[in-house]
Amino acid sequence: MKEFFARLFSMTVGLFLFAFGIVVTIKANIGYAPWEVFHVGISKTSGLSIGTVSIIVGIIIGIIVVLFKEKIGIGTFLNVVLIGILIDVLLYIDIIIIPDNLIYGIAMLIIGLFIISLGTYFYIKSGFGAGPRDSLMVVFKRKTKIPVGICRSILELTVTVIGWFLGGMVGIGTIISVIGIGFCIQITFKILNFDITSVKHESFYDTFVFLTKKITQNKA
Secondary structure, X not given: OHHHHHHHHHHHHHHHHHHHHHHHHHHOOOOOOHHHHHHHHHHHHHOOOHHHHHHHHHHHHHHHHHHOOOOOOHHHHHHXXXXXXXXXXXXXXXXXXXXXXXXXXXXXXXXXXXXXXXXXXXXXXXXXXXXXXXXXXXXXXHHHOOOHHHHHHHHHHHHHHHHHHOOOOOOHHHHHHHHHHHHHHHHHHHHOOOOHHHOOOOOHHHHHHHHHHHHHHHHO
16 A cells, blocks of 8 residues: 555656646747647637646547546546646636746746656556556557657647637747657656656556455455
């Protein structure tokens, strides 16, 4: 159980870092990161909050990755729900200062991308099921055998174009994000010696069986 709670803690830290990193890239104010261009574009079109759009998009992608036989678990579910909620909360309390020049904005954006990459590491490492967007990245890598960083960049470019047509803010920060997110993830994973395809994720059923067994053992 100690290992289980350690993994749960790792997942929670990862989700918070991911949401925080997203908000940092938004507050850099030099063009939204790719998925945020997509989410904001849909938000402007639908009138829903950015966090709500993030949750809906996450659910749809989750369904897609299940069709490709990727496991989803409590981590996948919490990724969809908590990141969307945390984004709305962090934007509402407005604790991150918008930089007053381009250089600071670029630096802030790059920091945000590395925070996202670190968050990705923590919650994927926990093995409770990758987030829907990262599961999509894993599916892409498995099917194409392309390096994970390039897979991520291709996905980021695709959603950026769609989001731009829907009215999402595109700027120099978006270009940096499209090019940089794959490198940031690859650098982070390499430094931490982490192979994303080596993680064996638990499904909801796996976690349920494990907890049921532990509860039964404790009662005995």
